[in-house]
Every structure is written in C-alpha cells, then in structure tokens.
Amino acid sequence: MLLFCTVQCFAAAFARVLRSKAAVVMASMLCCSPVLPATGGHAVVVGHVSTQTFSSSRRKAVHVHPAAVAVKDDLSSSPAVTVVEEAERTTTVAPAKKKKAARWRPPRLVVPAVADADEALLGEAMAAAAKAEKEKEEEAEVEGEGFWVASRRGVRHAMEDGYGVITHKIAGHSQLAFYGVYDGHGGRAAVDFVADRLGNNVVAAAEKQRRSHDASPSPAVADHVAAAIRAAYLATDSEFLSQQGARGGACAATALVIDGDLYVANLGDCRAVMSRHGAATALTSDHTAARDDERTRIESSGGYVSCGSNGVWRVQDCLAVTRAFGDGGLKRWVVAEPEVSRTRLAAGCEFLVIASDGLWNKVSNQEAVDAVAAASGSKHSVDSCRRLVDMARRRGSRDDITVMVVDLKRFLSC
Known part of the structure; x- marks a missing residue:
C-alpha cells in the first residue's frame, strides 16, 4: 500500500513537470507567432517555421504542424511540438546589385530584302550604265568647219590615237588648212607631242x-x-627625241591645202584616200616591213626584217612599221622622213578620208569611200565617220580607230 502511494505521488509530480515544460514552449510560440482575430473565443495561429539563434554553436528550430491550431486554456491538449537540433549553417546573402542605366541606342535600320530576280536586274542595270559611261568617255565625235571626226578606243589600256586641225586664216590666206590623224604606240607621249607640234x-x-x-x-x-x-616632220621628230625620257612612237597621215594644191604626207600605216568622181584614190602608201623597198633600205643600213608566225613583218623582231616619229632605240632604221605627194584640186575631187590603221586593217579604200558617200548624200556629216568606225568594229577590229573626213569641194574656188 505504501508502495502504491509512493508511485502515485511520483507520477503526479512527473505530470506537473511535463505540463510546465509544455507551457513554456507554447508561450514561446505565442510570442513569435502572429495572432489573428479570435474566432469563437480562441486565437488562431497560421502554421510556419520559426528559427531562433542561440549563443551556442548550435541552433534549435521549432517546427509547428502546418495545420491551424486551437489554443485552449488546458495546455495539456496542445498539439505535438517537435524540437529538432540542426547543425548551424552560415548563410551569406550577397548584396543586391545595382542595375546599370540602359544605354540609348538608335533604332535598327531595317533594309527590306530584295528578291534574287530584282537584285540581278539591278546589277545588270548598274553594269549597263557603267558600260555606257565608259564607252562615252572612250568615244569622241567632232563636227568642225569642213571636217568631221569620229574616234573610238580599242582594247588597249589607253587611247593612243590623236588628230589635229588648223583652219584659221594664216597670213591672210583663208584657203590654207592642215589636217592630221596620228596613231601612237608604246604610250601616249609621242602622239600627244606630235598632235601639238606637227x-x-x-x-x-x-x-x-x-x-x-x-x-x-x-x-x-x-x-x-x-x-x-619633210623638214617639218624631221624637226618635230628631233624635238620629241630631245626630251628626257622620251619613249614610244607615232605614225601620221597629214594633208595640207594651200593655193589649191593638196599636199599629203605620211609615216607608218596611217592612210589618206581621196574620192574622185566616186572612185577611191590612195594618196599614201603604208610604211611596213612587207614593202620590198623598205625592207631593202633597212637591210642596207645594217638592220634586219623578220616575218613571224602570224604573217606580220617586223623590224628587228620588234616594230611592224618602218617609219615613225620617236622610237629612239630603232631610229637608225625607223626613220621620220615622210613621203609627200601633191595633187591639184579640180572638179571631181569630192572628199578625203584620213584614218589610222584600225580602220584600214578591216575596210578597203573603196569601201570607205562608198560608205562616206552613202551616209553623206549631198551633205557631209559626222555620221559618215561613225559609219566607218562601226563597220571596222563589226568586222573585228580591236585597235584604236580614228576617222576624219575632209570636204574638198570648198577649196575648188582657189
């Protein structure tokens, strides 16, 4: 009996201890938890996790069942509370980064896409325009007083043809006039000099x-x-060769009208052809190494003439013409003395065609006269020169072409 009483007292004391600890825990929860307005005389705490930090190296986390808990006066009926010890973790929270101010940028340029077909057409149009502009720069047409000129560049890197005309009064003679067509080789230095001085x-x-x-x-x-x-030709050649660094050469065909006489002179393969009653009359003879008399002259001077696989005769395996301005390295054989002819102008002398070999290599003398007559009719114009240039080009001439037509009828009154 005594033992039973002792056990009962001990149990009662143990129960009081448990109730005291539960009261302490619930008080702590009530202090840290938000309290909502009472419903039916009871406070409601929303479930959450509360973390307390202690001075020791460990911390205790009190977890409450997430369901709503009704707190009654009798603490013994409080929900189960679990205390879990966790190893303390050190959490470092990075400071919030400041946002950089956004840079102002211009709006994007949106280029509309071009269809392949449209792009191809645009490219072709631009190429055609560039070609037309280039051809315009490489072509020249001149309509003067009693003469007309048409010139077109070949496949070379630079136009090497030139021309010269003097028609103003000289010493009171209104019927004195000079016309010339020049064909350079080895650059424009010689042809420019000759056109300016000759x-x-x-x-x-x-x-x-x-x-x-x-x-x-x-x-x-x-x-x-x-x-x-002849003296003027030789003097012009000497003037050119006396220049420092003179290079290249030039062929020429010129016509001088004075007192009713027509004097025609030439060097190389430029040519002058006169129309008389519709028939072509060559007033010059080309100076090429294919001419027997020219070949004999060169060989007698210690030079030689050879014929290549393409059938072209050349002086010292180099130059196809035997007379020209310049060409200082070959001057011993390639002389600048012209052949000069004189023709008295009379009825039937219609016009003169002076041109570089770019025309004569593809067009015969009579064809040239016929083309000018057909294009001009009763009145000459630059169309006749253009027709000859086009004819030579269609036939495959790749050289520079310069054509000059001179009206001879205007000098017949002298």
Whole structure:
C-alpha cells in the first residue's frame, strides 16, 4: 500500500513537470507567432517555421504542424511540438546589385530584302550604265568647219590615237588648212607631242617657202613646199627625241591645202584616200616591213626584217612599221622622213578620208569611200565617220580607230 502511494505521488509530480515544460514552449510560440482575430473565443495561429539563434554553436528550430491550431486554456491538449537540433549553417546573402542605366541606342535600320530576280536586274542595270559611261568617255565625235571626226578606243589600256586641225586664216590666206590623224604606240607621249607640234611646224615651214618663191613657176613652188613639209616632220621628230625620257612612237597621215594644191604626207600605216568622181584614190602608201623597198633600205643600213608566225613583218623582231616619229632605240632604221605627194584640186575631187590603221586593217579604200558617200548624200556629216568606225568594229577590229573626213569641194574656188 505504501508502495502504491509512493508511485502515485511520483507520477503526479512527473505530470506537473511535463505540463510546465509544455507551457513554456507554447508561450514561446505565442510570442513569435502572429495572432489573428479570435474566432469563437480562441486565437488562431497560421502554421510556419520559426528559427531562433542561440549563443551556442548550435541552433534549435521549432517546427509547428502546418495545420491551424486551437489554443485552449488546458495546455495539456496542445498539439505535438517537435524540437529538432540542426547543425548551424552560415548563410551569406550577397548584396543586391545595382542595375546599370540602359544605354540609348538608335533604332535598327531595317533594309527590306530584295528578291534574287530584282537584285540581278539591278546589277545588270548598274553594269549597263557603267558600260555606257565608259564607252562615252572612250568615244569622241567632232563636227568642225569642213571636217568631221569620229574616234573610238580599242582594247588597249589607253587611247593612243590623236588628230589635229588648223583652219584659221594664216597670213591672210583663208584657203590654207592642215589636217592630221596620228596613231601612237608604246604610250601616249609621242602622239600627244606630235598632235601639238606637227601642224604648226608644217604650216609655218610651208608658208615660209611659198612666200620666198612667189615669182617661181608653180612646179618649183610645189617642190619647195614638199621639202618644207619633210623638214617639218624631221624637226618635230628631233624635238620629241630631245626630251628626257622620251619613249614610244607615232605614225601620221597629214594633208595640207594651200593655193589649191593638196599636199599629203605620211609615216607608218596611217592612210589618206581621196574620192574622185566616186572612185577611191590612195594618196599614201603604208610604211611596213612587207614593202620590198623598205625592207631593202633597212637591210642596207645594217638592220634586219623578220616575218613571224602570224604573217606580220617586223623590224628587228620588234616594230611592224618602218617609219615613225620617236622610237629612239630603232631610229637608225625607223626613220621620220615622210613621203609627200601633191595633187591639184579640180572638179571631181569630192572628199578625203584620213584614218589610222584600225580602220584600214578591216575596210578597203573603196569601201570607205562608198560608205562616206552613202551616209553623206549631198551633205557631209559626222555620221559618215561613225559609219566607218562601226563597220571596222563589226568586222573585228580591236585597235584604236580614228576617222576624219575632209570636204574638198570648198577649196575648188582657189
């Protein structure tokens, strides 16, 4: 009996201890938990996890059942509470990064896509425009007083043809005129020099000879004028070669009209052809190594002439013409002395065609005369020159082409 009483007292004391601890835990929960308005005389705590940090190296987390808990006066009926010890973790929270101010950028340029077909058409149009502009720069047409010129560049890197005209009054003679077509090789230096100097040299020399032999018979005057033209050619050549670094050369065909006489001179393969009653008359003879007399002249001077596999005869295996301005390295054989012819202008002398070999390599003398007559009719124009240029180009001429047509009828009154 005594033992039973002792056990009962001990149990009662143990129960009081348990109730005291539960009260302490519930008080702690009530202090840390939000309290909602009472419903039916009871406070409601929303389930959450509360973490307390202690001074020791460990911390205790009190977990409450997530369901709503009704707190009654009798603490013994409180929900089960579990205390779990966890190893303390050190959590480092990075400070919030400041947002960089956004840079202002211009709006994107949206280029509309071009269909392949449209892009191809655009490219073709641009190429055609560039080609037309290039051809315009490479072509020249001149319509002067009694003469017309058409010129077109070949496949070379630079246009090497040129021309010169002097038609103004000289010493009171309105019927004195000079016309020339030049074909350069080895660059433009020689052809530019000749175009600038030769006409003035020829006119000055011829006029001087004419004035000094006014009282002489006409044949004698003609001989002196022809000699003056030869001297002017040689003087022009010497002037060019005396320049430092002179390179290249140039062929030429010129016509001088003075006192009703037509003096035609040439070097190389530029040519002058006159239309007389519709028939073509060549007033020059090409200076090429294929000519027997030219080949003999060169060989007698210690040079040689060879014929290549393409059938072209060349001086010293180099130059196809045997007479020209410049060409200092070959001057011993390639001379600048022209051949000069004189023709008295009379009825039937219609026009003169002077051109570079770019035309004559593809068009015959008579074809040239016929084409000019057909294009001009009763009145000459630049169309006749253009027709000849087009004819040579269609036939495959790849060289520079320069054509000049001179009206001879205007000099017949002299």
